[in-house]
């Protein structure tokens with residue numbers, strides 16, 4: 569494997585909620601500038617990993633290093649700027665596309681320039697004329713593109729995507745997949761993508777993690793999904809364990 573830097577390094581991380589261990593002694597790396605897809609059965613702890621990564625949860629034991637520095641050493645605002653987060657339901661405030669796009673800066677008492685707004689809309693493939701429209705009029709695919717553009721306002725170096733295409737039709741899904749690859753190439757953004765779609769995980773990912781019951785059971789180049797070494801992973805990929 570070529571020598572790659574760690575965008576996020578997990579060392580023996582354990583996390584519990586109300587006495588129940590959700591993440592078990594997890595060690596692994598999300599590589600800088602690469603796309604890692606994260607798969608596993610429902611309840612495996614995938615979303616929990618994201619919350620540990622952007623400071624919404626704190627690990628009980630172990631270390632999480634972001635760009636080589638212990639996560640707790642980052643001021644929360646800086647961490648949220650570095651680690652962008654997009655979710656399946658692409659929640660919007662009641663208002664225009666521009667107001668939603670500007671929200672991360674508005675919250676910091678800053679403005680988003682018209683020029684920057686147009687650049688971001690173009691990057692995600694939305695017409696710039698959409699800027700003054702209400703977000704209530706957008707399709708599911710357009711909302712998701714806006715949600716991704718909004719995450720990019722802070723220029724995150726790491727982008728966490730949680731099931732962002734699962735409620736979209738096939739065409740919109742492919743559109744978003746191409747967009748994420750474009751963002752990865754254009755900005756060198758490290759992408760980590762939770763998906764239940766194993767085909768997507770295989771084709772979009774450079775690397776894949778398979779998480780089962782809070783344990784990282786198998787990880788490596790995404791081709792591992794073709795012929796997993798681990799029996800539990802083989803069953804999961806065959807659909808027997810999802």
Ligand SMILES: Nc1ncnc2c1ncn2[C@@H]1O[C@H](COP(=O)(O)OP(=O)(O)OP(=O)(O)O)[C@@H](O)[C@H]1O
Pocket residue numbers: 585586590608609610611612613614615616617
């Ligand atoms: N706040 C919480 N309180 C109690 N249990 C929780 C909490 N958050 C998560 N869990 C539990 O932690 C486990 C992992 O949940 P998580 O959402 O990370 O899984 P997931 O792999 O993302 O699942 P899915 O694919 O269904 O989204 C589950 O058993 C869930 O019930």
